[in-house]
Amino acid sequence: MKNSTxxxxxxxxxxxxxxxxxxxxxxxxxxxxxxxxxxxxGIFAECLIYAGSIFGVTIYIRTKYAEMKTYLDESLKEERRVKNEESM
Structure with a gap:
C-alpha cells in the first residue's frame, strides 16, 4: 500500500x-x-509547485524516518550495553 501510494x-x-x-x-x-x-x-508555476511539494515532502519524510530509526537503534544499543554491564 505504501509503495503504491x-x-x-x-x-x-x-x-x-x-x-x-x-x-x-x-x-x-x-x-x-x-x-x-x-x-x-500561472498554471506552469502551479505545476512546478505541486511537483516540488510532492518530491520535497517525500524527501523530508524519508530523512526524518531515517533520523528516528538511527536514534532508536542507538538508544537500544546503549540500553543493551548498560544492561550487560549491570549483569556482570
Missing amino acids: LNIQVATAVFMLIGGFALAVAGFIVPPLGQIHESVL
Missing part, C-alpha cells in the same frame, strides 16, 4: 512537470508567437 505521488508529480512544460511550449507557438500569456505562466 508513493508511486502514484511520483507519477502525478512527473505528469504535472510534463504537462506544465507542454503548456509553456504551447504558449510560445500559438499566436502571438513568442509571447506567453500570464495565465499559462
Whole structure:
C-alpha cells in the first residue's frame, strides 16, 4: 500500500512537470508567437509547485524516518550495553 501510494505521488508529480512544460511550449507557438500569456505562466508555476511539494515532502519524510530509526537503534544499543554491564 505504501509503495503504491508513493508511486502514484511520483507519477502525478512527473505528469504535472510534463504537462506544465507542454503548456509553456504551447504558449510560445500559438499566436502571438513568442509571447506567453500570464495565465499559462500561472498554471506552469502551479505545476512546478505541486511537483516540488510532492518530491520535497517525500524527501523530508524519508530523512526524518531515517533520523528516528538511527536514534532508536542507538538508544537500544546503549540500553543493551548498560544492561550487560549491570549483569556482570
